Amino acid sequence: MDKYQNIYRDMLDDIKSGKYTSGEFLPSDTKLVMKYNVSRETVRKAMVNLAHDGYVQRLKGKGTIVLDRQRVAIPMSQLKSYREVMVEGNITSTNDVLFLEENHEVPENLRIESAIDSDLMSTKLIRRRNVGGEATVIDYDYINQAVVDHLPREAAAESIFNYFEHDLGLQIDYAIKHMTIEPANQQDHKGLGVAIGSPVVVIRSETHLTDNRLLSFTESRHRADRFSNVEFSRRRN
Amino acid sequence: MDKYQNIYRDMLDDIKSGKYTSGEFLPSDTKLVMKYNVSRETVRKAMVNLAHDGYVQRLKGKGTIVLDRQRVAIPMSQLKSYREVMVEGNITSTNDVLFLEENHEVPENLRIESAIDSDLMSTKLIRRRNVGGEATVIDYDYINQAVVDHLPREAAAESIFNYFEHDLGLQIDYAIKHMTIEPANQQDHKGLGVAIGSPVVVIRSETHLTDNRLLSFTESRHRADRFSNVEFSRRRN
DNA sequence: AAGTGGTCTAGACCACACG
DNA sequence: GTGTGGTCTAGACCACTTT
Numbered sequence A, B: 001m002d003k004y005q006n007i008y009r010d011m012l013d014d015i016k017s018g019k020y021t022s023g024e025f026l027p028s029d030t031k032l033v034m035k036y037n038v039s040r041e042t043v044r045k046a047m048v049n050l051a052h053d054g055y056v057q058r059l060k061g062k063g064t065i066v067l068d069r070q071r072v073a074i075p076m077s078q079l080k081s082y083r084e085v086m087v088e089g090n091i092t093s094t095n096d097v098l099f100l101e102e103n104h105e106v107p108e109n110l111r112i113e114s115a116i117d118s119d120l121m122s123t124k125l126i127r128r129r130n131v132g133g134e135a136t137v138i139d140y141d142y143i144n145q146a147v148v149d150h151l152p153r154e155a156a157a158e159s160i161f162n163y164f165e166h167d168l169g170l171q172i173d174y175a176i177k178h179m180t181i182e183p184a185n186q187q188d189h190k191g192l193g194v195a196i197g198s199p200v201v202v203i204r205s206e207t208h209l210t211d212n213r214l215l216s217f218t219e220s221r222h223r224a225d226r227f228s229n230v231e232f233s234r235r236r237n
Numbered sequence C: 001a002a003g004t005g006g007t008c009t010a011g012a013c014c015a016c017a018c019g
Numbered sequence D: 001g002t003g004t005g006g007t008c009t010a011g012a013c014c015a016c017t018t019t
Helices: A003-016 A029-036 A040-052 A082-088 A153-157 A160-167 A186-192 B003-016 B029-036 B040-052 B082-088 B153-157 B160-167 B186-192
Strands: A056-059 A063-066 A093-104 A122-131 A134-144 A172-183 A199-209 A214-223 A228-234 B056-059 B063-066 B093-104 B122-131 B134-144 B172-183 B199-209 B214-223 B228-234
Touching (some): A003 A029, A003 A040, A029 A040, A082 A160, A134 A186, A153 A160, A160 A172, A186 A214, B003 B029, B003 B040, B029 B040, B040 B056, B040 B063, B082 B160, B093 B153, B134 B186, B153 B160, B160 B172, B186 B214
Antiparallel strands (some): A056 A063, A093 A122, A134 A214, A172 A199, A199 A214, B056 B063, B134 B214, B199 B214
16 A cells, blocks of 8 residues: 555545544644654645545645535546445445346447547446435446456446456546436436436446546436535636 | 646647647656756656646556547536636637625525635625527626625626636635536526526535635526536546 | 656755744 | 745656567
């Protein structure tokens, strides 16, 4: 484990556990240098990341203060799996695999920007997510078979991100996501129980690995009345 | 100007101008060290920021490659003003000031998390944004009078962010934004021309300065059929 | 073996806040 | 003046990719 990652997690745990509450100051960089026996740049790397992720505010001349925010939802801009979001929010949800089959082509409207490889073969997976016994999201995944040749049904029923990272050792790195509001179609009506034409939040994304290989295309269709998103954003200059 | 900021902008200009196109490699860190006569950590700071912002991908052992993406839209997670987004996208838009008055209280439903200061006095500003001659957004701003005591009507008609930063010397730093989909109300109907009950994208945000002072609360109401958002997201660990 | 990016160090100087 | 965070340096070692 890298040292700065370790410090990041340590401090984040302390914030989440309430050891440091909003408005309080964290120990200064110098104190943390002594506590962890590392150089200051290493401490700074951890603290700057915490600030960037919206947990703390660095105040020049004063110190590092804990920000006031309950993370009710996890932002789109954080690339977490549905499962991870649910676990962090202490939400119980179930997961129906509606379809799983190999050797499918990726639909045109899902090819966001790049992906000129027209001969890309993928595993098509359709899942429905239920929260509180209520269907809220339908996911359509197209997983690149050049990267994942076979997806077991058990993995699809659990967390595919977890399967990719822990069982296959893939390193998921980044995604590009497009969000629009669209009228519900026949499938939304059947799967989510919403009226045809009622609003649905559609997020189309393209996920890549650290070596830049394309892992998957996904279309997530959310009931608009159950959708909520929280973003923390920092200004660049 | 800090050195790493300078390198960031230089390289970003080269990417945007097409000097380096998607799939191409940027010069290696070592080359940039020589070019700019700085230490490697300084070059890295610039490059890591470019990677974080989704412009390039750092490939260990290989180099830094330019990613393939036309920034059609600017993500919610970037804290830019409406004006800035329009300028970057080469979109022409107009701006109607519908209301401007001091000494208003901030409505309860806009006080996202913190802001317990119930005696907070603010300047209330309502604006309508038109793109292509069509009304697409209504903004309700409540600007903290303890920070900005008076907002000239001319500044409201132009860009308030620009006024805050350049005329008042304030340093805008971060915001917390909540997004939901809600049915259009009477004001949406009148201002945006949409049917009552039709979907509206509502973004409520709270903006802070670098010294952590609260600058403003904003409620932006977008026509859902004109709304689109693109996010670039990186996975943490 | 040579080149790439990732981490880490020990030290320096700066700008800012607070007594 | 002391303490805080922000920038920068010159060097080191590592893991990875390519030749």
